[in-house]
Amino acid sequence: MLLHAALSPHATAALLPWKLLAEEIFAVLHDASVQVPARIVLPLAGGGSLFCMPAADSQLAMTKLITSTPANAGTPRPTIQGDVVVFDVATGSRRLTLDGPTITARRTAAVSLLAAQRLAAQPAGPLLVIGAGAQGKAHVEAFVAGLGVREVHVASRSTHSAQALVEHARSLGCDARLVSDIRLAARHCPLIVTCTPANAVVLHEAPRADAFVCAVGAFTPQMVELAPSLCLDFAQRGRIVVDTEDAAHEAGDLLQAGLDVPRLPTLAQALNAGPAQASGAVLFKSCGWGGWDLAAARLACAQAMQVAT
Missing domain, CATH: 3.40.50.720 (NAD(P)-binding Rossmann-like Domain)
Incomplete structure (x- = not known):
């Protein structure tokens, strides 16, 4: 499924059911093909930060590019903004562009869910x-x-x-x-x-x-x-x-x-x-960790393919 426009927060969330996302995170932890280099954090003027978090497995490559702006707290502007772009490894083509803050919120909570389920x-x-x-x-x-x-x-x-x-x-x-x-x-x-x-x-x-x-x-x-x-x-x-x-x-x-x-x-x-x-x-x-974002990207692509078919 090829989508050139970034999915909305609602559309992104719809591709990431909680239980399935926790299961995908568990799968990423046991996938030897997963590669997650260190994330880049660039401090910005005014106390904000620019984050670049890439990751890949044998089939998908993705990067999350977001800004974190603590000064936006208490204003109509969100503190986290950006996108997650997912590519097909075999062809290099873009598969999905997902809402970055939604990915961050859901994958973080799903990691917590997995930990709580087991520990x-x-x-x-x-x-x-x-x-x-x-x-x-x-x-x-x-x-x-x-x-x-x-x-x-x-x-x-x-x-x-x-x-x-x-x-x-x-x-x-x-x-x-x-x-x-x-x-x-x-x-x-x-x-x-x-x-x-x-x-x-x-x-x-x-x-x-x-x-x-x-x-x-x-x-x-x-x-x-x-x-x-x-x-x-x-x-x-x-x-x-x-x-x-x-x-x-x-x-x-x-x-x-x-x-x-x-x-x-x-x-x-x-x-x-x-x-x-x-x-x-x-x-x-x-x-x-970028691996959590990769898990969300994997699940989103799988769910999007089911919707398309």
Whole structure:
């Protein structure tokens, strides 16, 4: 299927059902033909960044080209903008052009979904989401569709955004509520997702022995969402899993806690360890990887071909 115009956010999302996307991410982790060079991050004037993230397997090649502009937060302009362009390896022709922010939101939440499916002691929740932006919304949708979560608690600096996410969760059939006391909510919820701009600590403790914390906001050494004491606590009494080896120079939460990040297991290693490991407190640190975008591109192309036929 050859589409020259970039698909809309809605059309892009329609090609990426949550459960199938999590399965495709798992498949990418076990595909020896996958190549993912280091992403290029170009700092821009004003505090923004330009990201170029290429990846390929034996059949498809893709690159995600997006800008991240934190200064757009609170304005009508999105903080993440750009496209994902997918090519056929055999012919070099363009297959699809997908909406970059939609790919980023959905593949990130689907990686969290896969980790929670395999590693969380209580995958059905209740769920506490800290941060009510695009990632907060995506994680609620992914966890509802993929884990059967039916109780959602939302915390955010923006009451308006938090209330909007609460209403969205209710539209998905959830008992959802706005919370102001994160510590109290963390005692109630075995599932916790932090997806903030990562410019300050938002989670100081996860007291439950069956806690599964998924931290996705921080992807540079300077960014942070989790208190260092919380990271150290997980290292001592539970498990810390990182999405890829790139976390060694990207996982700000863990680096600022002084942890030896290169020694931590990756998601692929944790999944290969088997379901017997899915017990106790787990911190999953997600920083992002071009392979996740490749998984989304593979699924989108497969789904688009089904629609075309």
